Amino acid sequence: MSSSEIYLILNYLLQAIESWWWIVLPFILWRPFKFFYRWWRIDEWLKKQKMVLLEIKLPKESLKPIRAMESVMAGLHGTTYHPPDWWETWIDGQIQLSLSFEIASIGGKHHFFIRVGTGYRDAVESSIYSQYPEAEIEEADDYIKYVPQSIPNKDWDLFAADYKLLKDDHYPIKTYPKFETEREVKEEKRIDPMAALLEGMAKIKPGEQLWVQITAEPISEIPLKAWIAKGEVLRDKLARRPEKPKQKPMIREAAEILITGKIGEAPPEEKEIIPPEMKLTPGEREVIMGLEEKISKPVFKTNIRFIYLGKKDVWFKPNFRLVLSFFNTYTTLHMNALVPLGKTFTKIHKHWFLPINIIRPRRHYLRSRKIFRNYIKRFTPFFPRGGGTFVLNIEELASLFHFPSKTVAPAPGVSRIEAKKQGMPPELPTE
16 A cells, blocks of 8 residues: 555544544433532532421330330331332432431430431331330420531541441341340340440540431432342352352354354252251351341431530540440341441541651541541432442441330430420310
8 A cells, every 4th residue: 555545544533533522422421411400400409498407305114125126127127118219310310318317425414316308307207106106206406506517627536437338238246136125124234335425425525526327318229139149049059058140141042053063951950968058157147037127127328327426625536436445336247247437537547658657647537527527417428429328228327226115225415304294285275
């Protein structure tokens, strides 16, 4: 090929690029456009939503076991489940609203909160009253607005982290049946892991605050089916069950028949004298039973975080370990555990490449600001991107957030009521 012909071909190629370069842009920009459009529609929809923070004041004496809170969680799952359809998702920007279960110690006084959309308020109150009829539920001001919104600053500091599961979220964490709660008849002998957290929170001084937040969102049908199917595959793998042979594509089978002239026959099954289930150790059986129990109950997409903050003259940083020890109570190493999510932990480790350590204070500030904002907005860790969440069922959530009795958790800072306020009798004559 002569040089003139090569030049002519290159010239045609350049002309084609100049005329049609824009065709590839939709393929390149589609995903960013989809992301920002969805983010815009969600933001517009969230601006219209009204949320309410409900404070639950506990009765002075309550003999309800933690199992009662599992019934509450089941009711909340059903009443708040409202997955958007196609139009609501892409045109209105609607998302599934989440519940936020929060425990706050403000100057040593404990408060139990549930944040929910105003449209679900009555259903939430009914679910709680059904199991805790002597409790008192009141609308509360958001405690977050009573601290500077610019934390960390010259006067205030914080330490915070989101949490993740150590293993796949099909493995359960330690739950209340393992704490001997149900087996003990006498109230004073029952064990409640929340007692340690409340006792630690009671030591928080004026000028300090410790917040724990658990956001929970019911999972829609299609992702739920996929999650359960994955759990069943994992269960069969743990039980050492033989995998079902995958069916070959019809085209491949036809090609094999044409080439070999033989119709494919399934290989004979090898039968073992001892079934695989009989070879499992007691620990392996327990793991499989725990996995089956987890996928058998309603589940939530969950995020857990805590923030310990206060004025620098009274702020004692090691107090954040109160929360670490609380979540460590739910650890079972052969199943699952809750551990801090490294990407949101406000402790920035020094890097082996020394020049990077110059920006370490700035990284710490930005990470602290982000998790503080996410707590205020009740956002997931990497919002507006996905990720950072995991699946917990109603038994696990009830173990993490419930209303302990005064006998089991006698911490002095827990707000309790002597008697529930009653409304005016309907038969009372009025003018």
